[in-house]
Amino acid sequence: MKVVITGGAGFLGQRLARKILEQGSLTDSEGRESAVTSLTLVDVVAANDFGDARVQSVVGDIADTALISEVIGADVDSVFHLAAIVSGQAEADFDLGMRINLDATRALLDACRAHGRRPKFIFTSSVAVFGGKLPDVVQDTTALDPRSSYGVQKAIGELLVNEYSRRGFIDGRVLRLPTISVRPGKPNKAASSFASGIIREPLNGQEAVCPVPPETRLWLLSPRAATVALLKGHALPAQSLQDGRTINLPGLSVSVADMIAALKRVAGEDALRHLRWERDATVERIVGGWPAAWDTRRARALGLEGDEDFDSIVRAYVEDDLPGGLA
Amino acid sequence: MKVVITGGAGFLGQRLARKILEQGSLTDSEGRESAVTSLTLVDVVAANDFGDARVQSVVGDIADTALISEVIGADVDSVFHLAAIVSGQAEADFDLGMRINLDATRALLDACRAHGRRPKFIFTSSVAVFGGKLPDVVQDTTALDPRSSYGVQKAIGELLVNEYSRRGFIDGRVLRLPTISVRPGKPNKAASSFASGIIREPLNGQEAVCPVPPETRLWLLSPRAATVALLKGHALPAQSLQDGRTINLPGLSVSVADMIAALKRVAGEDALRHLRWERDATVERIVGGWPAAWDTRRARALGLEGDEDFDSIVRAYVEDDLPGGLA
Numbered sequence: 001m002k003v004v005i006t007g008g009a010g011f012l013g014q015r016l017a018r019k020i021l022e023q024g025s026l027t028d029s030e031g032r033e034s035a036v037t038s039l040t041l042v043d044v045v046a047a048n049d050f051g052d053a054r055v056q057s058v059v060g061d062i063a064d065t066a067l068i069s070e071v072i073g074a075d076v077d078s079v080f081h082l083a084a085i086v087s088g089q090a091e092a093d094f095d096l097g098m099r100i101n102l103d104a105t106r107a108l109l110d111a112c113r114a115h116g117r118r119p120k121f122i123f124t125s126s127v128a129v130f131g132g133k134l135p136d137v138v139q140d141t142t143a144l145d146p147r148s149s150y151g152v153q154k155a156i157g158e159l160l161v162n163e164y165s166r167r168g169f170i171d172g173r174v175l176r177l178p179t180i181s182v183r184p185g186k187p188n189k190a191a192s193s194f195a196s197g198i199i200r201e202p203l204n205g206q207e208a209v210c211p212v213p214p215e216t217r218l219w220l221l222s223p224r225a226a227t228v229a230l231l232k233g234h235a236l237p238a239q240s241l242q243d244g245r246t247i248n249l250p251g252l253s254v255s256v257a258d259m260i261a262a263l264k265r266v267a268g269e270d271a272l273r274h275l276r277w278e279r280d281a282t283v284e285r286i287v288g289g290w291p292a293a294w295d296t297r298r299a300r301a302l303g304l305e306g307d308e309d310f311d312s313i314v315r316a317y318v319e320d321d322l323p324g325g326l327a
Numbered sequence: 328m329k330v331v332i333t334g335g336a337g338f339l340g341q342r343l344a345r346k347i348l349e350q351g352s353l354t355d356s357e358g359r360e361s362a363v364t365s366l367t368l369v370d371v372v373a374a375n376d377f378g379d380a381r382v383q384s385v386v387g388d389i390a391d392t393a394l395i396s397e398v399i400g401a402d403v404d405s406v407f408h409l410a411a412i413v414s415g416q417a418e419a420d421f422d423l424g425m426r427i428n429l430d431a432t433r434a435l436l437d438a439c440r441a442h443g444r445r446p447k448f449i450f451t452s453s454v455a456v457f458g459g460k461l462p463d464v465v466q467d468t469t470a471l472d473p474r475s476s477y478g479v480q481k482a483i484g485e486l487l488v489n490e491y492s493r494r495g496f497i498d499g500r501v502l503r504l505p506t507i508s509v510r511p512g513k514p515n516k517a518a519s520s521f522a523s524g525i526i527r528e529p530l531n532g533q534e535a536v537c538p539v540p541p542e543t544r545l546w547l548l549s550p551r552a553a554t555v556a557l558l559k560g561h562a563l564p565a566q567s568l569q570d571g572r573t574i575n576l577p578g579l580s581v582s583v584a585d586m587i588a589a590l591k592r593v594a595g596e597d598a599l600r601h602l603r604w605e606r607d608a609t610v611e612r613i614v615g616g617w618p619a620a621w622d623t624r625r626a627r628a629l630g631l632e633g634d635e636d637f638d639s640i641v642r643a644y645v646e647d648d649l650p651g652g653l654a
Contacts, residue, residue, distance in 0.1 A: 094494060132571070133468075141460075143470045144486070145571070152490040156483050159471070163479040167421060244459070244472070 001026055001034045002076050006062050006108070007083035008041025011184050012124075014048055015227045016080060017041055021052055026078060027235035029120060029171060034077075042071055043083065063104040065111075072111035078120040080230060081108055086190035087128055087150035087286060094149055101153030109160055113169035121161060121170040122234050124177050125246070127219055129155040131289040138294035140248065147289045148191070162245045173241065175233045178221040178251030178306070179290075181259075182313060184321035191286040195220065198256070199263050199314055202274040203322055211280035214257035217292035221251045221306055222313040224320065229304050236302055243298075250306030252313070253293035262310040266318065267326055328353055328361045329403050333389050333435070334410035335368025338511050339451075341375055342554045343407060344368055348379055353405060354562035356447060356498060361404075369398055370410065390431040392438075399438035405447040407557060408435055413517035414455055414477035414613060421476055428480030436487055440496035448488060448497040449561050451504050452573070454546055456482040458616040465621035467575065474616045475518070489572045500568065502560045505548040505578030505633070506617075508586075509640060511648035518613040522547065525583070526590050526641055529601040530649055538607035541584035544619035548578045548633055549640040551647065556631050563629055570625075577633030579640070580620035589637040593645070594653055 003020065007013045020026065020036055028034040040056045041047035047057040060067040062083045072079065083100065090097030105123070112119050128151030129144050146152045158174045165172035183196040194211055195218055201208035221229070229249050254262075263271055296306070307313050318326055330347065334340045347353065347363055355361040367383045368374035374384040387394040389410045399406065410427065417424030432450070439446050455478035456471050473479045488499035510523040521538055522545050528535035548556070556576050581589075590598055623633070634640050645653055 141470045143468045146486070146490075147493070149490060149494070152486050155486055159473070159479050159482055159486075163473070163476060166474070167476070 001028060001036050001078060002038040002040075002073070003036055003078045003080070004040045004042065004071055004076055005080045005082060006042045007081075008057070009043035009045050009047035010082060012180070012223060012226060013041060013043065013080070013082050015223055016082075016230055017047070017055070018050065019227050019231065021050055021054065026231070028077065029118070029238070031237055040071055042067070063099045063107065065107050068107050068111045072108065074115040074117065076112070076115075076119050078122070078234060079108065079112060080122045080234070081105060082124055084124075085150070086188055087148055088191045088193070088283075089189035090150035090153060091148055091191070091282075091286070092189070097149045097153055101150065102156055105157045106160060109164045109170060113164060118168060118171050120234060121164070121172040122230060123157055123161045123172065123174050124230075125154045125158050125174050126151065126177060127179060127290040128286075129158065129176070130291045134291050136293065138248070138291040140244075140295060140298055148286050158246055165245050171238050172245050173233045173236065174246040175229060176246060176248045177226060178219040178249060180223055180226055181218070181220045182317035182321070183223065184317070191283045192218070194283070198275060199259060199317065202263060202271040203267055203318065203326070205274065205327065207274050207276060209276050209278050210256060211278060211283040212256060212287060213279070214255065214260070216256050216288065217253055218256070218259075218287070219251040219253055219291060219293055220310070220313065221249060222316050224316050225305065225307050232304050240302060247299050247302065247304065248294045248296060249304055250296035250299050251293070252307055252310055254310050259310055262314050265311055266314040328355060328363050328405060329365040329367075329400070330363055330405045330407070331367045331369065331398055331403055332407045332409060333369045334408075335384070336370035336372050336374035337409060339507070339550060339553060340368060340370065340407075340409050342550055343409075343557055344374070344382070345377065346554050346558065348377055348381065353558070355404065356445070356565070358564055367398055369394070390426045390434065392434050395431075395434050395438045399435065401442040401444065403439070403442075403446050405449070405561060406435065406439060407449045407561070408432060409451055411451075412477070413515055414475055415518045415520070415610075416516035417477035417480060418475055418518070418609075418613070419516070424476045424480055428477065429483055432484045433487060436491045436497060440491060445495060445498050447561060448491070448499040449557060450484055450488045450499065450501045451557075452481045452485050452501050453478065453504060454506060454617040455613075456485065456503070457618045461618050463620065465575070465618040467571075467622060467625055469621075475613050485573050492572050498565050499572050500560045500563065501573040502556060503573060503575045504553060505546040505576060507550055507553055508545070508547045509644035509648070510550065511644070518610050519545070521610070525602060526586060526644065529590060529598040530594055530645065530653070532601065532654065534601050534603060536603050536605050537583060538605060538610040539583060539614060540606070541582065541587070543583050543615065544580055545583070545586075545614070546578040546580055546618060546620055547637070547640065548576060549643050551643050552632065552634045559631050567629060574626050574629065574631065575621045575623060576631055577623035577626050578620070579634055579637055581637050586637055589641050592638055593641040
């Protein structure tokens, strides 16, 4: 199988690539385990090539149709489209968000369609497609009502992936990801960046600023569980998706206070002295409009799972991403 | 005020233009009645110019950005964007539907944004944004779930008009129209074309084919009421739309059997001999997936009304559009 990951240099793309290379195969459209012979990682910066002959790293602008034609050849079997401009940046630069989150998604879909081979297309969406007055637990039938440019662009992407699947152009799967925590690396321009930063920075002995009050509830998924969900979402038989291609992935509904309590349990009281509170109205408005939980029955019936509890998420970060482990 | 109507040669565009010229003014963004000094009708065919110096007819492709730049000048106050590829045609020609229903809408929005004057932008959407398992009465919070290319393109248009409004680029209003009946003129490629044809053709002494069973329920609005709703939707103060820019217009929930009974009451038994039944699976699938009614409380609270009953819709067609009246 030939596989493409956009956003392949990102933390999730890299983790997914590593996992695919390790297991060596993916479930093909016939439901058979099939060897992955080629894995192309596309991103604006060079991805880790893993010293593996199966991997090609392509550096370029994912909205560039020439690049897309080069990457999505007639022999591509599966595309994991993870590349995106994050919420805070899409809000700050409307045109950039539209170009990467909407135009690039559509161009990728059209490239997949062009060869008539109906490749699998895994698109990651977000809690940000919801907003306005929400029920405590968002249902599969709750209306899309995004209140940020990022959320609008993701909502349109969802509609397109469903439509291109209905028309038989692709075999699409939309995985709505909870907010990912704990992301490794540096803070980014996502409005939810703090949801990783308030755990990651203290564990690294660095200062973190929390821009929302402790009672703010978040809907979280670890990078480990997100990677497993991407692979399971890819493996699902198309027949299981006749009620719709969009799946709300299970998350954990936790408050910021719960998260900090878990940090204390895992890393000790001392970690908390790196935390500072400074409210940010923009972040509060964007994040506060997202659902704190959604109904996960459909995902669970399809075999998609989230994390056990937030303590295990913190421990997974320490194991996977903290150089040298706990101080 | 300078006003643009896309789809200005269509039956609704022509009717709206006539009404605007008759009343001579529209409510501006300050809530004042302001004289309409220029009315541009854009369409692929020449619109009636009404022998009125205020009217310009522009013929061209509404997805052509040069044409859009010409039409949406810095002095435009209001745009009624009615141009669309109808449902049956958008299903038959995917690329054409995407180009006119999606790309042209976005290009118009970007042209409106370019001048920084936040013009009013009235976008007509459709029952076709809904589908799948629907409640008997669709609520404002029911999820978009289009099952046709037309429905997807309209749903994306709704998201864009809401987003461009939220960002302050336009003052948008999305009016979700029930199926329009009785449309004057010839059958078109809309899946719902029969909803006018089964009344219009018999009244004109011509044969009509009904492709759905008599118990099929439709959600209908007359051209008269649709025109009034477009003008009222334009006049609404922006502050009244803070809960969202999309309004489900009131319609009548009637079965095909009800419609035919009304035809008989208005035009007599004899009219029915022009009706033939011949089921069409594609039309049945598309139309059968649309809601037969939606909650209209918000629209009514904003002063938007539908029709009294279907008999009055048939009589309105006879008065407005039947040359020579009833035989």
